[in-house]
Amino acid sequence: PALRRIVTSRFIMTIGFIMALLFLTDHAFSQVPGNGEVQDSVDIPLKIRTGIDITGPAIWFTDKSILNAEAYISADLNEKFALFLGAGHSDYSYSHYNYDYLSKGSFFKAGIDFNLFKPEVAAGKYWAGIGIRYGISSFLSETPSFTHENYWGTTSTAIGSSRILGHFIEISPGFRAELFKNFSIGWSVNLRKLISPGQKKDLRPLWLPGYGQGESVSAGAAYYISWNIPFKKIRVGIKKEEPEEYTDEEDYGESRDNTNYRSIGESSTGTRLR
Template sequence: MKKKRTLIYTILLGSSLLLCPLHTKAQGQKPAATDEKEEIPFYQGTSVGVDIAGIGSKLLGSDITSAEVSVEVNLKNRFMPVVEIGYGQTDTTDDETNIHYKAAAPYFRIGMNYNVMFKKPHLPGFVAVGLRYGFTSFSYDVDALDMVDPTWGNITVPFAYNGVKTNVSWVEAMVGFRTRVYKSFSMGWSVRYRARISMKKTENTEPWYIPGFGKNNSTNIGLTYNLIYKLPF
């Protein structure tokens, strides 16, 4: 499963790097540099993006799938407030422990991107760094084979918890790349470092997967690959 997910990320990353030089070549002669003293309008447009990395990983056999839409506002070609709303789910059984886990829920993130190449608005793309705050509230099911306690006369102890409620919050630091491919259409990818802030725990169990965050660890690494459309206003 891990090898398959690594494969799709490699393919998506490679495609963006290949398209970048092709697009640059198609631009022809480089336009004259913009006068740095020229005032850049405050509002530079709104873009809507769809992340296809989560859907693609499921097609390649991953136990986890997600769908996500983002809305980003460009201010001065420098500051870019962004909201990301998605839905993540899993339904899987561990081959070694036979523990079955199921969860599905929406999640959201809110944050800001910063265009480190804001002084070069004539370029077809940019590199950005950013921060996010993420949150999800969901319930999950976890069950396994019944356990036998030999101390008390081989008593069978069931292991099944359904509808366990929890909520999780986290922060993300990201670095991303974007390039225009055709008119108002762009594509881009980002690498996310996620750190869990809080998680509501129960006495007997905790979630294996957290929608929008990934597998339940104190930290996590994620990747997004977005198809982006700049709205015509």
């Protein structure tokens, strides 16, 4: 029940953040100017970004059993790709009717982001794409108390603290928009696959920092704010749409159709005159 309340509260908070963000980003796009001129290239500012995920602290205010704090830095390689580095801390506690569980530690992520927007749309301000990361979770796992009841009575024991190193991969589709000069907000949906829990299958930890519940797959969402530092400008060509070309047979067919149409029209006119 406690774990279910945690998941439910995270889901509600996430939906609220995403709805607010969609409203703000829609307003941001409505402010994009357009001069109607056709350009063959555009200047794109490359930036270094540093930001924080505010979802974790927001959830902590409603549920003190879990605290996640995460920050990241990314650097544009070109108009499409950016390097990503992230790190954070997690403190998790869970109580069940017959046991208590504690997990506390740090996590690190490294990967690359890909922007699906065309350069003339992104303009160095907007990003809609997908990120791929490799994650490492280093944490202490402990079961301070465990009670087991059977025919012979009740047995109480504990599992001491142990250092665990888990590995996972993460795919993060999302969106980011620059609301003010060098200040952006964004969101992402985080889909994770556990590579190694750091322990045997029967002793899999309940919670891995940066990953979530110790199942084979995990999902989450993040709402973040970031500060952007431009460091370079590049000029990127814009692909022009090729005008539609017709083959000789198509041209001949259209010409013949037009001739027939005119002939029919002239014949009809002559008939009416007579």
